[in-house]
Amino acid sequence: MSARTSTAVDDYIVASLFEADPALDAALAANREQGLPAIDVSPAQGKLLSLLVRIGGAKKVLEIGTLGGYSTIWMARGLAADGKVVTLEVDPHHAEVARSNFERAAVSDKVDLRLGPALQSLTVLVSENAGPFDLIFIDADKPNNPNYLSWAMRLARSGTVIVCDNVIRDGAVMNKDSGDANVEGARAAFSFIGGEKRLDGTAIQTVGAKGYDGFAIAIVD
Template identity: 45%
Template sequence: MKTNSFLEIDHYISDLLAPEDHILKDTIKSLDAAGLPQHSVSANQGKFLQVMMMACNAKKVLELGTLGGYSTIWLARALPIDGKIITIEVDAHHGKVAQQNIKNAGLSDKVETKIGKALDLLPQMIKEKNEKFDMIFIDADKPPYTEYFKYALQLSRPGTIIILDNVIREGKVLDDNSQDEKVQGVQRLNKLLSNNENITATILQTVGVKEHDGMAIAVVNQTN
């Protein structure tokens, strides 16, 4: 199948089941205006996150990697009235853009944005013994994906769904000799998923407007 067919099918799915309103479209436009990279999930992937949230009745969600808030808006819109999302963004400028987009979406009361390195903030959250999260979405820098996942497990309960984006890297994960630190990061993560008895996990290849990649999906069976 030709690449343009993948794109057409992705648009077909999104137009049917994940149409973007002006808030989502304006959020994407704001990335260019603010000089942020266009690394947000696709509309169909945003809808997929909502489906997964509803499947586990998620009321408390953690997101690593806010960027401009596009995925955050998809997540927050699927929360119940008393739901909450904590999103962590390392870049203060990105966080400011995201907060404005979240405000424009009327979701500021459902979203708490933390600015800083997740590797610093996550241990603090664990130490504070916050309530466990129902779903965790990780779409941040790839080299420490394994560390992010290990922290995510400590913030989970049995039944928590953990989703990690960009774990196939256009098939580059097949290169055992890759010197790309992003590829190496997801290779480590994928290997961990195969060996961890506390989770049930798989990886779904994705293809479409975001080209060829994949999402890892893990359900927590038990926590230590």
């Protein structure tokens, strides 16, 4: 399958199943205009995250890696009425853009954005007894995947769903000699999930507007 075809299928999915959403479109536009990297989840992937939140009846969601808040908005919209997304972002400019996007999408009251290095913010969350979270979405710097997963376990409960993005890397995840830090981070995520007895996981390969990649998805026993 060509990249052109898989992108066209993504467009078909959105056109067939989604209603027009000016706030989400505006968030992506703002991210582009403000110079943020074009690494947001696709609309179809965002909807998947929102459905996972709804399916689990999540009230507390943790997101590691906000960027411009596009995925945050999707998950915030899937929350129970009294739910909250805690999202962690290291870049002040990204955080500023994200806050504007949250305001425009009318989800600011459901989002707690923490600015600073994620590993520091995670330490604070543990000290605050902020957990357990019902769903944890990891989409930050890939070399730290095992560190984020380790902290996620401390902020989880039995039944918590953990989703780790960008773990297929155009198939390069199979290459143990890649030398690419992002690929090594993806492999480390698989090693962590496969080696952690409290986790039961799988992975989904994805194609479409974001190329060839995928999610690792696990549940805490």
